[in-house]
Amino acid sequence: MPFTVCHLTFLPLYPFIVLPFYLFTFLPFSFLSSPPFYFFTFYSFTFKTVRGLVIKNTGSWYTVKTEDGQTIDSKIKGNFRLRGIRSTNPVAVGDYVVITPNREGTAFITEIEDRRNYIIRKSPNLSKQSHIIAANIDQAFLVVTVNYPETSTVFVDRFLAGAEAYRIPVTLVFNKHDLLSGDELRYQHAVMNLYETIGYPCVEVQASAAPADAFSVEKLKPLLNGRVTLLSGNSGVGKSTLINALLPHANLRTADISDAHNTGMHTTTFSEMLELPGGGYLIDTPGIKGFGTFDVEREELTSYFREIFKFSKDCRFSNCTHTHEPGCAVRKAVEEHYIAESRYNSYLSMLEDKDENKYREAF
Ligand SMILES: Nc1nc2c(ncn2[C@@H]2O[C@H](COP(=O)(O)OP(=O)(O)O)[C@@H](O)[C@H]2O)c(=O)[nH]1
Ligand SMILES: [Mg+2]
Ligand SMILES: [Zn+2]
Numbered sequence: 001m002p003f004t005v006c007h008l009t010f011l012p013l014y015p016f017i018v019l020p021f022y023l024f025t026f027l028p029f030s031f032l033s034s035p036p037f038y039f040f041t042f043y044s045f046t047f048k049t050v051r052g053l054v055i056k057n058t059g060s061w062y063t064v065k066t067e068d069g070q071t072i073d074s075k076i077k078g079n080f081r082l083r084g085i086r087s088t089n090p091v092a093v094g095d096y097v098v099i100t101p102n103r104e105g106t107a108f109i110t111e112i113e114d115r116r117n118y119i120i121r122k123s124p125n126l127s128k129q130s131h132i133i134a135a136n137i138d139q140a141f142l143v144v145t146v147n148y149p150e151t152s153t154v155f156v157d158r159f160l161a162g163a164e165a166y167r168i169p170v171t172l173v174f175n176k177h178d179l180l181s182g183d184e185l186r187y188q189h190a191v192m193n194l195y196e197t198i199g200y201p202c203v204e205v206q207a208s209a210a211p212a213d214a215f216s217v218e219k220l221k222p223l224l225n226g227r228v229t230l231l232s233g234n235s236g237v238g239k240s241t242l243i244n245a246l247l248p249h250a251n252l253r254t255a256d257i258s259d260a261h262n263t264g265m266h267t268t269t270f271s272e273m274l275e276l277p278g279g280g281y282l283i284d285t286p287g288i289k290g291f292g293t294f295d296v297e298r299e300e301l302t303s304y305f306r307e308i309f310k311f312s313k314d315c316r317f318s319n320c321t322h323t324h325e326p327g328c329a330v331r332k333a334v335e336e337h338y339i340a341e342s343r344y345n346s347y348l349s350m351l352e353d354k355d356e357n358k359y360r361e362a363f
Contacts, residue, residue, distance in 0.1 A: 049110065054095045055273040055281070062091055062109060064099050065275075074099050077108035092118060092132035093273045093283060094228055119166055119230075133271060134283045136228060139169045141220075143233030143242060145176045146188045151234055153191070157346030159232065160200065161304035168230070170200055171223060175238040177206040177215045194340050198307050207241040217245040226279045243284060247274055298351065302330075305347050307339055321351060 052072070056063035064074045076091060077100075091097060091112055098111035118135040142159050144151040156172070163170045172195055174188055192202040203223070209216040224246070233239050273281040299319050303309045308330055312320065316327025322344075333339040 049098050049100045051096065051098055053273075054091055054093050054097055055275070057089060057091070057093050057271050059270075062097075064097060064107065064109070066099075072099060072101060072105070072107045074107040074109050077110050087120070088129055088131050090132075092135045093271045094118070094135035094137060094281075096136070117166055117168065119168075134228075134230060134273075137166075137168055137230050137283065138227035139171065139223075140230040140232060141171050141173050141223075143173045143175050143231065143237045143239050145234075145237045146174065146180065146191060147184050148176055148179050149234060149236045151237065153342040154346045154349055155234065156195075157305070157343060158350060161301070161346075161350060164304040164306070172200055172202045173220065173233075173242075174202060174204045175207050175242065177204050178209070194342075198343075205242075207238040207245055217242060220246065221276075221278055224276055224278070224280050224282070228273070228281045228283065230283045239284075243274065243282060246276065246282065301347065301350055305343060307343065308347055311339060323348070323351070 050066045050068075052064035052066040054062050055065050055071070060075060062074045062076075064072050066072060074097075091109060095115065096113040097109045098113075099107040099109050101107040115135045117137060119133045119137065120130040121133055140159075140163055142156065144156060160170055172192070174192065177185075180188060188204070192204070196202050203219060204215060205217055205220065206213065206215040207217060211218055220242075231239055231243070271283065273283050275281055298321055302312045302322070308322070311329045311333040312322065314329035315322065315325065317325055320328050320330070322328050322330035330339065330344070334341060334344045
């Protein structure tokens with residue numbers, strides 16, 4: 001009875017308040033005569049937004065995985081402007097968003113939650129536009145091969161420095177264990193020892209190995225569980241093979257799409273997060289081999305090389321660049337082999353880029 005009274009009380013207001021809302025619902029018009037309909041109407045109109053994770057970005061469409069496990073193709077509503085970033089994609093994979101589903105089964109993204117971190121790539125041209133590669137990353141795996149193909153330590157160090165700038169922990173994954181000769185293996189172990197001493201965990205694998213093999217990707221699974229991991233590395237080191245071994249059902253999709261989009265700087269609007277069977281995601285972003293450009297002051301660069309930074313505290317000058325200054329503790333440490341020459345050379349090569357202002361180069 002009280003319900004009916006309530007219903008009747010609002011009756012005169014229906015055409016003005018409730019009816020316009022009603023038009024946006026999926027309910028048949030016959031429902032209009034049913035007393036509780038406006039609760040449904042208000043529910044569907046006011047509350048039907050859902051939170052989700054952006055797992056794929058293909059140009060203007062984003063695939064959002066909602067908390068109840070659905071995937072919904074979504075578009076951005078309105079014009080997002082994010083804290084001074086002029087980006088070609090205001091939303092990126094890894095973003096948590098709020099979406100409003102519509103009757104076509106797609107949705108509008110209406111809100112982006114604050115990011116824990118994100119990595120951007122600047123446009124190759126001189127515009128100030130940048131592309132957000134991914135957001136809310138927990139860690140990065142850099143796949144390297146000491147041979148077949150050879151990954152240079154400069155490449156590794158540049159990647160690590162970029163990851164330090166973004167405060168993203170990195171694990172070095174040494175792949176193609178099966179192909180290495182005794183000498184190559186000894187070299188690999190020396191390199192692993194170097195990076196582990198600095199503080200970067202290293203794992204040796206063979207992406208092509210059977211699951212029972214001691215060097216199979218099984219040993220990566222505990223490290224990937226429940227985390228969002230960015231996978232990087234030079235072309236040919238075995239990233240696709242690794243992904244296919246970790247995600248037997250993702251097959252080809254990853255390999256083929258990645259490679260097709262791997263060709264140029266302009267085809268970067270495509271990126272994807274692959275859900276791991278044990279929880280967590282792999283970010284398979286084509287063409288990303290490093291963190292690219294990040295603006296640093298000369299003195300800041302030191303802090304992206306952990307062991308160099310440690311010794312730099314004893315340099316005579318606080319703004320020491322460790323190149324020519326008297327009383328430089330870093331150069332002394334290099335001479336005494338406390339700092340690896342390869343690391344110091346990588347530092348110098350990045351410093352040189354800075355001098356020549358060619359920090360805009362691709363990865
Ligand atoms: N022997 C051997 N070959 C591998 C291994 N991992 C990948 N490969 C091969 O290396 C080549 C490049 O691998 P791919 O996954 O396409 O590299 P990507 O460019 O990093 O994606 C392919 O022919 C793979 O079969 C490995 O652990 N051992
Ligand atoms: Mg590949
Ligand atoms: Zn110094």
